[in-house]
Amino acid sequence: MEQQTPGTATAAPAGTGYDNQIVKMFFTATVVWALVGMLVGVIIALQLAWWPANLGLPWTTFGRLRPVHTNAVIFAFAGNVVFMGIYHSMQRLLKTRMWSDVLSRVHFWGWQAIIVAAAITLPLGLTQSKEYAELIWPIDVAIAVVWVIFAINFFATLAIRNVKHMYVAIWFYMSFVITIAVLHIVNSLVVPAGLLRSYPIYSGLTDALVQWWYGHNAVGFFLTTPFLGMMYYYLPRAADRPIFSYRLSIIHFWALVFLYIWAGPHHLLYSALPDWAQTLGMVFSVMLLAPSWGGMLNGLLTLRGAWDKVRTDPVLKFMVVAVSFYGMSTFEGPMMSIRAVNGLAHYTNWVIGHVHSGALGWVGMISFGILYWIVPHVFGRPLANQKSPTTHFWLATIGIVLYTVAMWAAGLMEGLQWRALNDAGQLANPSFLDITNRLDPFLWLRLVGGSMYLLGAVMMAVNFWKTIRGPGPQVGPEPVPVGAD
Amino acid sequence: MEQENHPGSEKAYGQMHRRLFEGRAAFFAVMTTVAISIGALVELVPMFTASYGPERAEWVTPYTPLEVAGRDLYIREGCYLCHSQMVRPMRAEILRYGEWTRAAEYMYDRPFLLGSRRLGPDVQRVGGKYPDAWHYEHMRDPRSTSPGSVMPSYPWLIDARIDPSDVARSIRALARVGTPYDATDEASVSASLENQARGIVENLAATGITTEWDTEIVALIAYLQRLGVDGRRHLQGEGGE
Numbered sequence: 001m002e003q004q005t006p007g008t009a010t011a012a013p014a015g016t017g018y019d020n021q022i023v024k025m026f027f028t029a030t031v032v033w034a035l036v037g038m039l040v041g042v043i044i045a046l047q048l049a050w051w052p053a054n055l056g057l058p059w060t061t062f063g064r065l066r067p068v069h070t071n072a073v074i075f076a077f078a079g080n081v082v083f084m085g086i087y088h089s090m091q092r093l094l095k096t097r098m099w100s101d102v103l104s105r106v107h108f109w110g111w112q113a114i115i116v117a118a119a120i121t122l123p124l125g126l127t128q129s130k131e132y133a134e135l136i137w138p139i140d141v142a143i144a145v146v147w148v149i150f151a152i153n154f155f156a157t158l159a160i161r162n163v164k165h166m167y168v169a170i171w172f173y174m175s176f177v178i179t180i181a182v183l184h185i186v187n188s189l190v191v192p193a194g195l196l197r198s199y200p201i202y203s204g205l206t207d208a209l210v211q212w213w214y215g216h217n218a219v220g221f222f223l224t225t226p227f228l229g230m231m232y233y234y235l236p237r238a239a240d241r242p243i244f245s246y247r248l249s250i251i252h253f254w255a256l257v258f259l260y261i262w263a264g265p266h267h268l269l270y271s272a273l274p275d276w277a278q279t280l281g282m283v284f285s286v287m288l289l290a291p292s293w294g295g296m297l298n299g300l301l302t303l304r305g306a307w308d309k310v311r312t313d314p315v316l317k318f319m320v321v322a323v324s325f326y327g328m329s330t331f332e333g334p335m336m337s338i339r340a341v342n343g344l345a346h347y348t349n350w351v352i353g354h355v356h357s358g359a360l361g362w363v364g365m366i367s368f369g370i371l372y373w374i375v376p377h378v379f380g381r382p383l384a385n386q387k388s389p390t391t392h393f394w395l396a397t398i399g400i401v402l403y404t405v406a407m408w409a410a411g412l413m414e415g416l417q418w419r420a421l422n423d424a425g426q427l428a429n430p431s432f433l434d435i436t437n438r439l440d441p442f443l444w445l446r447l448v449g450g451s452m453y454l455l456g457a458v459m460m461a462v463n464f465w466k467t468i469r470g471p472g473p474q475v476g477p478e479p480v481p482v483g484a485d
Numbered sequence: 486m487e488q489e490n491h492p493g494s495e496k497a498y499g500q501m502h503r504r505l506f507e508g509r510a511a512f513f514a515v516m517t518t519v520a521i522s523i524g525a526l527v528e529l530v531p532m533f534t535a536s537y538g539p540e541r542a543e544w545v546t547p548y549t550p551l552e553v554a555g556r557d558l559y560i561r562e563g564c565y566l567c568h569s570q571m572v573r574p575m576r577a578e579i580l581r582y583g584e585w586t587r588a589a590e591y592m593y594d595r596p597f598l599l600g601s602r603r604l605g606p607d608v609q610r611v612g613g614k615y616p617d618a619w620h621y622e623h624m625r626d627p628r629s630t631s632p633g634s635v636m637p638s639y640p641w642l643i644d645a646r647i648d649p650s651d652v653a654r655s656i657r658a659l660a661r662v663g664t665p666y667d668a669t670d671e672a673s674v675s676a677s678l679e680n681q682a683r684g685i686v687e688n689l690a691a692t693g694i695t696t697e698w699d700t701e702i703v704a705l706i707a708y709l710q711r712l713g714v715d716g717r718r719h720l721q722g723e724g725g726e
Binding site: 047048051054056058061062063064066067125126127128129130131155158159161164165166171174175178179182186191192193194197198199200201202203204205206207208209210211213246247250254257258259260261262264265267268270271272273274277280281284343346347348351352414418419420421425426427430432433434436437 | 508513517528532569573577581592605636637655663
């Protein structure tokens with residue numbers, strides 16, 4: 001049953017212990033960057049509702065801060081939480097310490113240096129303009145180097161594992177390590193014009209297709225597969241139940257990694273991209289519903305017989321809502337990829353709402369659940385405030401609902417008003433600006449929702465700070481016995 | 486429930502996967518790579534080949550050095566995050582923005598700037614729609630030309646200067662990836678920059694705006710005034726809308 005009950009190791013091999021320090025390092029980075037990324041998100045949400053918040057400075061305009069927000073939440077917050085989860089769960093699943101502590105630390109500090117470099121260059125307007133691949137080429141080179149270092153450590157650890165069969169979480173981590181490397185390298189091929197500027201080797205719609213092949217699979221393999229891997233480890237641990245179906249995990253894993261990579265062109269529907277490519281993107285996006293829901297169902301059904309725990313355990317509350325939002329946004333995504341629906345949704349706030357139901361609902365909520373679970377297990381202390389996680393949960397959940405409902409309504413409204421024709425066959429709303437100005441109430445509502453989400457994250461950070469730094473029952477310097485957590 | 490109580494029911498299936506894949510990390514990694522490569526190759530490779538790639542057309546001209554400088558400013562300020570450059574083939578879009586965008590019109594776009602969000606209107610055919618002075622005022626204070634606009638002001642573009650040697654470096658890089666430029670040396674690029682910029686400076690002067698030829702605002706205006714112009718000229722000649 002090793003396939004269905006992760007991490008029930010009783011003892012690590014003699015003479016080795018798990019490296020908990022690297023887990024703590026990525027944990028700290030996760031919490032810090034989560035606050036930074038979400039704060040910038042709230043700031044740019046304010047700018048959209050109230051333009052003077054651009055402050056009249058080059059470094060603080062929406063056009064320069066928006067990439068700071070997206071890069072911070074994707075690569076700094078989500079990236080660090082994934083690395084934390086991988087370094088924590090992989091050692092336990094494979095019953096071995098990471099192959100190289102040195103490479104683990106080079107990975108950690110290299111990644112943080114890249115984030116800092118991004119936070120400096122993006123406000124300065126140094127960008128390649130490709131969404132989620134904005135960083136200038138020297139930083140891209142650094143990302144590739146750090147990624148290879150991580151991959152070497154990852155695969156070498158697999159090579160020295162003490163468990164013959166790799167648990168499903170490891171499969172998902174592996175797809176993450178491999179695919180992100182491929183995506184990053186192919187999308188970053190440029191000819192430099194000095195240190196700070198470059199031009200891609202692709203042009204026009206080829207460049208657009210490469211970028212959205214990258215962009216959509218960054219969602220797929222940076223924000224989905226590693227998080228599914230973590231779901232497969234931490235949800236059964238938190239619920240103390242085995243995974244619902246081993247067979248389903250096999251099917252949905254292979255279907256997901258095969259189908260995801262095709263979906264990119266749905267970002268270019270109705271463009272001048274060749275029709276066959278648009279249609280492939282649409283069809284594969286719709287098919288993607290099946291493996292996505294396979295993962296959702298495997299997660300939710302793992303809770304069979306344990307639903308009573310959801311009522312009392314905030315960790316499970318976060319995870320259940322996360323997996324539900326995963327299901328919801330992976331239903332909405334395929335629907336929005338249908339050409340006719342996309343014709344309405346594209347370029348509107350609806351897309352922003354969709355992204356955030358995935359980012360806040362799935363990535364954020366499962367991360368919070370894992371963080372609340374991992375602190376007592378890795379730091380060996382009960383949370384300083386046992387009630388605050390439940391408050392955080394409700395703030396975040398209501399915040400997401402306000403956010404997504406506001407964006408959905410705004411998106412539908414602007415999409416319909418952009419296209420509306422009057423009886424004479426002319427534009428019913430000839431002024432684009434008038435339509436934009438009608439969005440105001442929704443933009444303020446979104447700001448409220450996003451701020452609630454940020455507030456919840458601040459509560460979490462304070463709770464962790466008090467737990468780790470403050471006075472309190474400390475079980476010991478390394479309280480979790482090696483291999484026995 | 487059944488699986489839990491009777492793990493044997495999925496035994497054969499799982500045994501095969503376990504034996505073939507889960508015990509072999511290297512093989513698993515290779516198969517994962519194969520799984521993600523198929524879709525990527527099927528979609529990307531045809532785009533790289535000339536016949537299926539974005540159409541190429543003689544009526545599309547490369548961006549001039551001044552327009553390249555302006556385009557890099559458009560990228561620096563993140564304009565593409567609020568303004569798309571893609572008129573979709575839908576009646577309302579054509580009425581609002583003009584002729585829908587053809588693939589060939591992007592052939593010199595490195596990087597592409599189709600955008601993913603319209604917080605402001607599409608600008609793919611904005612070239613020639615407003616006078617140079619309108620763009621100048623609009624960048625200085627968007628609400629002076631468009632009351633109620635939510636766009637930030639960009640007053641720093643009016644004072645900051647472009648660096649001809651920097652632009653020449655860009656032109657050489659673009660030439661290296663295949664953009665046809667006759668001359669890429671700094672003197673030629675510099676002369677081209679000034680020549681085109683002088684025209685815009687004169688247009689601005691006619692409305693009482695004084696500016697130096699090498700200011701960033703002039704380069705940005707050059708770029709914006711050129712957007713969609715090749716296509717519109719060609720498509721109107723064809724009897725397009």
